[in-house]
Amino acid sequence: EAQVTQNPRYLITVTGKKLTVTCSQNMNHEYMSWYRQDPGLGLRQIYYSMNVEVTDKGDVPEGYKVSRKEKRNFPLILESPSPNQTSLYFCASSIGTGSSYEQYFGPGTRLTVT
């Protein structure tokens, strides 16, 4: 089954404790991205990757890191989480970049930073 998986689905952590949210897709998609979703703000892109070893900042990259060492995986790293990073996070993938391509979303990771 074609899918994007994220882990963990739920995470409660404390300020400053490094964490990684994993994302994996099995569709051989070139393009992957991370979003955060906050009430009333819609989806905001954090980082994206157009291919292996190619990543770039989205609209809200501060406080986040990513890597793309393999085509299928695109982990999101919070080196020193802060309470303002409490949010619902989504990983997405698509064949290519832009509005010509359907985005496939993971189930989401709800992160709480205390």
Added chain:
Amino acid sequence: SQQGEEDPQALSIQEGENATMNCSYKTSINNLQWYRQNSGRGLVHLILIRSNEREKHSGRLRVTLDTSKKSSSLLITASRAADTASYFCATDAKSNYQLIWGAGTKLIIKP
């Protein structure tokens, strides 16, 4: 900045009625997509309409695009309880290919 802005922010209708939600955007676009999100879950692609198309259908969904007004509408006919969800439009500007999302319309279908 948001390329797509949905309206209304929330809509509550009776089952069986039609639901219409709108999306406006600011710059010339390549295409426009609509997605559905059930509460707290990942978004699911519904339909894509190209900038040279004016109307597109998919089952009970009808999407229109008016590039002169920089707006699109999503019509769901004969609504069902299962249509309760948030609906988002997403576009990209002709000058770059990053998707930008609106804040969504929350649709509630009352039985």
